[in-house]
Amino acid sequence: MTDNPTQTISGRVGMVGAGQLARMTQQAAVALGVELTVLAESAEDPAVLAGARFRQGSPANIEDLRQLASLVDVVTFDHEQVDPELLKELEAEGVKLAPGAAAKLHAQDKLHARRALASHGFPIPGFAEASTIGEFDQFAAEQGWPVVAKAPRGGYDGRGVWMLEDRGQAEELLDSASGPFLLEAMLDIEMEIAVMVARSAVGELAVYPVVETVQREAMCREVKAPAAIDKGLAEEAAGIATEIAGRIGLVGVMAVELFITPGGLLVNELALRPHNSGHYSIEGCVTSQFEQHLRAVLDLPLGETSLTAPSVVTVNVVGGDSEDGPESRLADALAVPGAHVHLYAKQTRPGRKLGHVTVCGQDADATAKAARSAASALEGGFS
Amino acid sequence: MTDNPTQTISGRVGMVGAGQLARMTQQAAVALGVELTVLAESAEDPAVLAGARFRQGSPANIEDLRQLASLVDVVTFDHEQVDPELLKELEAEGVKLAPGAAAKLHAQDKLHARRALASHGFPIPGFAEASTIGEFDQFAAEQGWPVVAKAPRGGYDGRGVWMLEDRGQAEELLDSASGPFLLEAMLDIEMEIAVMVARSAVGELAVYPVVETVQREAMCREVKAPAAIDKGLAEEAAGIATEIAGRIGLVGVMAVELFITPGGLLVNELALRPHNSGHYSIEGCVTSQFEQHLRAVLDLPLGETSLTAPSVVTVNVVGGDSEDGPESRLADALAVPGAHVHLYAKQTRPGRKLGHVTVCGQDADATAKAARSAASALEGGFS
Secondary structure, three states, X not given: XXXXXXXXXXXXXXXXXXXXXXXXXXXXXHHHOEEEEEEEOOOOOHHHHOOOEEEEOOOOOXXXXXXXXXXXXXXXXXOOOOOHHHXXXXXXXXXXXXXXXXXXXXXXXXXXXXXXXXHOOOOOOOEEEEOOHHHHHHHHHHXXXXXXXXXXXXXXXXXXXXXXXXXXXXXXXXXXXXXXXXXXXXXXXXXXXXXEEEEOOOOOEEEXXXXXXXXXXXXXXXXXXXXXXXXXXXXXXXXXXXXHHHHHOOOEEEEEEEEEEOOEEEEEEEEOOOOHHHOOHHHHEOOOHHHHHHHHHOOOOOOOOOEOOOEEEEEEEEOOOOOOOHHHHHHHHHOOOOOEEXXXXXXXXXXXXXXXEEEEEOOHHHHHHHHHHHHHHHHOOOO | OOOOXXXXXXXXXXXXXXXXXXXXXXXXXXXXXEEEEEEXXXXXXXXXXXXXXXXXXXXXXXXXXXXXXXXXOEEEEOOOOOOHHHHHHHHHOOOOEOOOHHHHHHHHOHHHHHHHHHHOOOOOOOEEEEOOHHHHHHHHHHHOOOEEEEOOOOOOOOOOEEEEOOHHHHHHHHHHOOOOEEEEEOOOOOEEEEEEEEEOOOOOEEEOOOEEEEEEOOEEEEEEEOOOOOHHHHHHHHHHHHHHHHHHOOOEEEEEEEEEEOOEEEXXXXXXXXXXXXXXXXXXXXXXXXXXXXXXXXXXXOOOOOEOOOEEEEEEEEOOOOOOOHHHHHHHHHOOOOOEEEEOOOOOOOOOEEEEEEEEEOOHHHXXXXXXXXXXXXXXXXX
């Protein structure tokens, strides 16, 4: 026996934010013996309820971020909503961030990401930066109306995106919000796809299967793995994701969202964290995106990413009009054969992601049907 | 908005004990939105470190058990070490136990289990109860030496089992420990197998694939799913497990351990809780034993039990001479393709189960080799 008990922790990871991504990271951390500490606003946040160590604080307060960093080996993120300037400051102070501040900026600032991707020659939608009506006019003169305007920072699930039918709506937007805006033409999108890629600090790379993401009301509702696209296109998408990971110096996992258009693939957005489009990997891949993220940020070997079944479908559970949360309808969902239910312990609210269901199967249609049936039961609809 | 926030918990389960079984149950509880509270001796116990709610106390103290029960909808177990009389008392007071006290006794008292199984006509090894040297003599006269003596209560992983070569050793045992003992003849065992079965209070049943369990030094070291036995024998074993579950009024999951002998199947022991022989189900079955246990004790529909791959092998990680725990060697294990590592955050000690590794694959030999390689790396051996 010794006076210094043997270490029973294989690593200490700090996560800024404590939502469902941190919650599912906590589940993965338990298996690896990793201690996860989250910087959270409330002890009722999903990851804290799941048992992550809890440090109360705000991602906007550098002192809170410093406190988190002092407790852990590496700091990573549940979301994009941290001021990039604070991250640069922390890094200058010697805090190990994964991904680093410069890489993370590609997920925090859409204009920065577009410019960086363009400079490296990746295929992206035509875009412009606009702060004045003159700049809107110039873009519309080239691309025509309608024009899509996006806030470069802070948007998610359709927030911070405006569909402008004409010049009048552009003026209204400029009156109500301050620019600059990222402008895009309306695209002819055949399919939205996403690729999850992981990269560790030593440069090891692992890329996941290409998935189809189905959006409704600007929110991801379904993820189908693998995407029903031809092999060459899937390889091209995986190649783009892998190359971006290297170019920006990713550490951790990243979701690369792409559009399939008549002219080919276009990179839409990057998310440098576990992502909704990768939830299917918990049951559907050999290594889940959450475990992979922990492996990557801790410089551990990356895991296999292959599918565990021919078809894997994830359907989100989104809050509706019902005052009761999905917890009250769990039995109905579990009655669906093969349904893997994940609840996030969040208060229900219309349009809020409250959980998801994944089904692994042989046939894409049957798998999707089962996942929808269980998700619908949780939402209080008819299955 | 309402003053009474919507419930975000789908059930409250109390577990007596906070070891690795409770730890892995906690991971499953998070997904289902179930709140797990463990009665634990220490805040450093594996399930508490994983984030289960913590009630400090002893399973031997009825007041502590009552306190746990007052916080939850149903009380279940991480181990067998609770005085059956206390469980009867709690049940009489209206506490909902799953499994109930009468069912649980079949896992707590080997003599009770053998008598009950014999009375229902299940195939079991020949046995006798003995408290005196005369009773040992009588059994040896019928079966010959050596004789195996077992403590009816409290044994696990080979503790409480004595191999008696002759009358002299029987006398030594009687001098050193008090009976009664369960006596068995040495059996000609061709293979040890186990079947996990789940039963909910409403009587729904789900049986898992039959697995081979490989013991070394009286401790389970490897679990191979499915067991390489013929279909008829597997069906017989599954049928026995299912019938026992109904006969004893199981609620929750139960491991039924059986011997394959030249004369056929013999039921060895019952464990009315998640069990080492079912760890493979986390990645290897559609529904893990831990989620299944929660479903069963909360009267939720049971989940599918089929294998997710043709071959699934789990190898335990057992403490050896190294002073460093397996946490220090995690990278070596994760470098093995397909290795699913589960660490229990326990202090290392020779012979102590510190974790396990599961690999799912196409081929039984390759799968076993990979799992052994990762487990060996964690133990500090050569892979």
